[in-house]
Amino acid sequence: MIDKNSVICISDDAAALACGADDVAAAFEKAGFAVKRVSSWGMQWLEPMVDTGGIGYGPVAADDVAEIIAGKADRLYIGPIEEHPFIARQQRLTFARAGKTRPLSLSDYEASGGWAGLIKAKQIGPDAIIEMLIDSGLRGRGGAGFPAGIKWRTVAGGDGPQKYIVCNADEGDSATFADRMVMEGDPFMLIEGMAIAGHAVGADKGFVYLRSEYPHAIVKMNAAIKACAHLIAPFVMEVRVGAGAYVCGEETSLLNSLEGKRGEVRAKPPLPALEGLFGKPTVVNNVLTLAAVPWIMTQGGAAYAAYGMGRSKGTMPVQLAGNIKNGGLFEIAFGMTLGELVNDIGGGTASGRPVKAVQVGGPLGAYIAPDQFDLPFDYEAFTEANALIGHAGITVFDDSADMAAMARFAMEFCAVESCGKCTPCRLGSTRGMETLDRIIAGENIAENIELIRDLSEMMKYGSLCALGGFTPYPVMSAINHWPEEFGMPKP
Amino acid sequence: MPILHDVQAEFGHISEDAIREIAGLLNLTRAEVYGVVSFYHDFRKEAEDRPALKLCRAEACKARGVEQLVGVMETAAGDRVKIEPVYCLGLCSVGPAAMVGGKVYARLTKEKAAKLVAEL
Numbered sequence: 001m002i003d004k005n006s007v008i009c010i011s012d013d014a015a016a017l018a019c020g021a022d023d024v025a026a027a028f029e030k031a032g033f034a035v036k037r038v039s040s041w042g043m044q045w046l047e048p049m050v051d052t053g054g055i056g057y058g059p060v061a062a063d064d065v066a067e068i069i070a071g072k073a074d075r076l077y078i079g080p081i082e083e084h085p086f087i088a089r090q091q092r093l094t095f096a097r098a099g100k101t102r103p104l105s106l107s108d109y110e111a112s113g114g115w116a117g118l119i120k121a122k123q124i125g126p127d128a129i130i131e132m133l134i135d136s137g138l139r140g141r142g143g144a145g146f147p148a149g150i151k152w153r154t155v156a157g158g159d160g161p162q163k164y165i166v167c168n169a170d171e172g173d174s175a176t177f178a179d180r181m182v183m184e185g186d187p188f189m190l191i192e193g194m195a196i197a198g199h200a201v202g203a204d205k206g207f208v209y210l211r212s213e214y215p216h217a218i219v220k221m222n223a224a225i226k227a228c229a230h231l232i233a234p235f236v237m238e239v240r241v242g243a244g245a246y247v248c249g250e251e252t253s254l255l256n257s258l259e260g261k262r263g264e265v266r267a268k269p270p271l272p273a274l275e276g277l278f279g280k281p282t283v284v285n286n287v288l289t290l291a292a293v294p295w296i297m298t299q300g301g302a303a304y305a306a307y308g309m310g311r312s313k314g315t316m317p318v319q320l321a322g323n324i325k326n327g328g329l330f331e332i333a334f335g336m337t338l339g340e341l342v343n344d345i346g347g348g349t350a351s352g353r354p355v356k357a358v359q360v361g362g363p364l365g366a367y368i369a370p371d372q373f374d375l376p377f378d379y380e381a382f383t384e385a386n387a388l389i390g391h392a393g394i395t396v397f398d399d400s401a402d403m404a405a406m407a408r409f410a411m412e413f414c415a416v417e418s419c420g421k422c423t424p425c426r427l428g429s430t431r432g433m434e435t436l437d438r439i440i441a442g443e444n445i446a447e448n449i450e451l452i453r454d455l456s457e458m459m460k461y462g463s464l465c466a467l468g469g470f471t472p473y474p475v476m477s478a479i480n481h482w483p484e485e486f487g488m489p490k491p
Numbered sequence: 492m493p494i495l496h497d498v499q500a501e502f503g504h505i506s507e508d509a510i511r512e513i514a515g516l517l518n519l520t521r522a523e524v525y526g527v528v529s530f531y532h533d534f535r536k537e538a539e540d541r542p543a544l545k546l547c548r549a550e551a552c553k554a555r556g557v558e559q560l561v562g563v564m565e566t567a568a569g570d571r572v573k574i575e576p577v578y579c580l581g582l583c584s585v586g587p588a589a590m591v592g593g594k595v596y597a598r599l600t601k602e603k604a605a606k607l608v609a610e611l
Contacts, residue, residue: 014581014582015581015597017595018595045585171579172579174549174551174578175550175551176579213577213579216593241492241493241496243531244533244577245531245532257492262526262527262530263531264530321554321583321586322550322583323554324584350555362550363549393583395551398554401554413578
């Protein structure tokens with residue numbers, strides 16, 4: 001029996017909404033309960049999840065509500081949420097508030113330590129902020145893994161009075177939703193991170209470049225910016241909405257798009273840190289990078305660097321997706337192996353069939369077979385294995401996956417999304433798709449595989465940005481691991 | 492870009508006339524504005540009266556069986572509903588996923604997907 005006076009917490013994150021959270025919330029309200037709409041815990045296989053004073057139920061449908069209220073819904077009972085192994089095993093720094101606070105409540109944010117990072121940053125001043133960020137070892141979470149502190153120092157030393165902070169929220173990789181969860185669940189944290197960046201490098205204006213596929217995040221970010229404008233002043237912020245171009249997640253393409261141009265990639269140098277938005281020194285950081293900053297400011301760079309392994313410091317919000325039993329957001333220090341993440345935490349496939357492959361790092365990431373599952377989550381270890389962490393999304397496939405079709409899709413995706421600026425990507429992807437079609441049809445297989453290898457080398461080294469440069473990863477990893485699916489003999 | 496979003500939200504598409512008008516106001520050539528409109532998947536140059544559904548066809552939704560839904564959805568849609576592919580709605584652990592307007596749907600099965608299309 002649930003006490004009539006207890007407050008029911010239900011997430012209003014897009015994943016919960018897509019699974020029917022509004023109907024569940026309405027059913028509780030109809031039954032006379034006060035319902036608080038909070039951020040998501042990230043246990044997405046249990047969404048819509050209902051939190052009744054720390055005790056969880058999920059996945060709940062509106063029809064189950066009466067049963068829960070009566071205390072009879074044992075089949076949906078999760079127990080104390082904080083003690084659930086999926087939550088208890090995490091090291092949540094960036095997602096410390098997940099599931100607990102109302103995303104747009106300034107009082108919830110303040111009560112849970114919000115703005116302390118910005119206050120401290122203003123006390124210690126720009127040089128000390130950058131010093132602290134360098135000490136933390138924080139690297140760009142968007143995929144490139146470039147040290148954030150070094151980038152900030154470069155921008156701080158850039159010419160002229162006008163500088164910008166740009167938040168890359170064009171999270172287009174399949175299997176990634178951590179940026180979305182930050183913006184929908186804890187938008188003030190991202191704003192605080194951007195305001196700190198502004199103070200550190202001397203920028204008074206920040207843009208969030210947000211993809212149009214995230215309507216809920218757009219609404220919440222706009223509302224949050226409005227609600228806290230007085231707290232971040234003189235720093236001002238604005239949301240700019242993308243228009244469905246994947247390549248705009250690439251930083252120079254994003255800058256062109258922000259300037260109102262076609263989202264074509266720019267050649268580097270000049271670095272955006274020196275000549276970025278409208279030619280001015282610009283910090284371009286991913287949502288997760290900026291969202292990690294308030295914690296680092298309050299707890300110190302060394303505290304952050306105490307997490308992780310090797311040169312991969314701190315925590316990474318890993319996103320478990322695709323055909324996985326326990327899919328959701330799992331924040332953990334670098335170093336956990338891929339096998340632990342997929343099998344122990346993720347519980348293997350949702351279909352119950354054996355895991356055949358996982359793709360890490362979105363559509364440009366390599367396909368990895370279970371025989372490589374001892375790979376630790378670390379930028380350098382992944383690079384050595386010809387794979388990439390990217391934005392830390394893991395897509396799991398069961399044994400029904402058609403690897404030749406997935407390789408072809410990688411080329412097709414690159415062809416559709418190529419900005420057209422450089423030839424290896426624009427033409428290479430289309431020719432690659434056609435060549436894979438011939439391989440799948442069984443024409444001159446050995447010869448065409450050679451052609452794909454050659455083409456991949458050319459795309460990898462000749463493309464201007466990661467779209468053309470990394471598309472060979474999924475293609476070649478599929479061919480190398482599963483040659484029999486391309487009509488080649490097994491090694 | 493904000494101007495183009497507003498025009499499309501108001502009129503449903505960005506017409507030749509609109510491009511001319513925007514170019515004039517911003518002191519750009521029509522070709523420059525046309526170039527921007529044609530670059531982005533979201534901007535439409537022609538009016539579209541049919542209701543539209545965006546179906547995620549990216550890897551995570553593929554791993555969760557979206558390709559098996561495409562047939563029934565297209566049958567249910569016929570010429571009446573437009574089904575557009577989208578590469579990732581960020582609902583990658585609860586796919587297959589779709590979006591209609593600003594509303595999102597997850598864990599689609601053949602039955603749920605066909606019903607969703609039929610009700611548009």
